[in-house]
Amino acid sequence: MFSRARNLLISGVGAAAVVLGAAAPGIAAGDDTPLPSAVETFEYPGAAKILKERGIRLDSGDGHILLADCKVSADITVFTKKSDDVNQGKICFKVTGSGKKGYLSLDIPDVMAIAAGKYGAWASVGGPTGMVNVPKNDVKAVGEAAWGEPARLLALQV
Template sequence: MLSRARRLTVAAMLFVTLGTIGAYTATASALTSSPRLAAEPPAPFAVEDLNYPNSAQILAEKGIKLIRGDGNITLADCDDTKKQIRVVTVVEPNVNRQRFYCFTAHSTSGQLTLELARVYAIDAADHPLSADLTANGATQTVNIPKDGYASVGEGTVGGARSVLVEIRITG
């Protein structure tokens, strides 16, 4: 049998617990029945799909198709005073293209999927790179050391027209 003091303690605890549940229920009911809150749609979930932002505009303005990446390699304006990944292309008459495309590396690892035709050289700057190029239905991977430069595609003796399809920072 419980002593009188113990019964009062249990009763007080029960009263506090029920009071808290009642207050919570009343608050939740008031929140969900509020016309302002009930009319607002739930916030959308932020889902990163890794697609390159503004890629259609960049293609129209600069002639390079940026598809997707992890954000650690980004297209940049070429600046000779900065260490940048530099890609050299063959410029064709009446084609909206640049001779040089520069990229900034924001980390020691990164990946960018793109389409850039008629590439003939890649300068790795201050990060080692791996680059995938396609020509005649085959893909070739070229590894370029830090501060290295590689002739690729038409830049090599007898080389085929190549499309740069991926750049990866490897260290």
């Protein structure tokens, strides 16, 4: 009797494996279709539209420094020579999260100064200084205003 029960159990498990195997979704043997990537690229959303409309190239970041409306939020303000836009050469950024950490890779030409609000910031600037520390509630001159040559803002970090 024991062997008969064991045989029934084994055959039941085998049948269940066949049914579940046939019903389980997956890739068929020999299918060369690549799986979609789940890797985050950290590309800035809407970057092409912002570049076309405002001339600001936003490359990538961690989502904690975002382009903002200067009338609403200005945790970090970048002052440029460009004065023909609605913000008269000001480009504002909002710091999200706790404000303890944030990064944004970008490219803004003809930068004159960078101001930090309640969060201090580091700016990577093309020019003789490279990195510029902007303490909270302070403004640092860069580019023509500081060393007589145009500067490009390449990254912001909180």
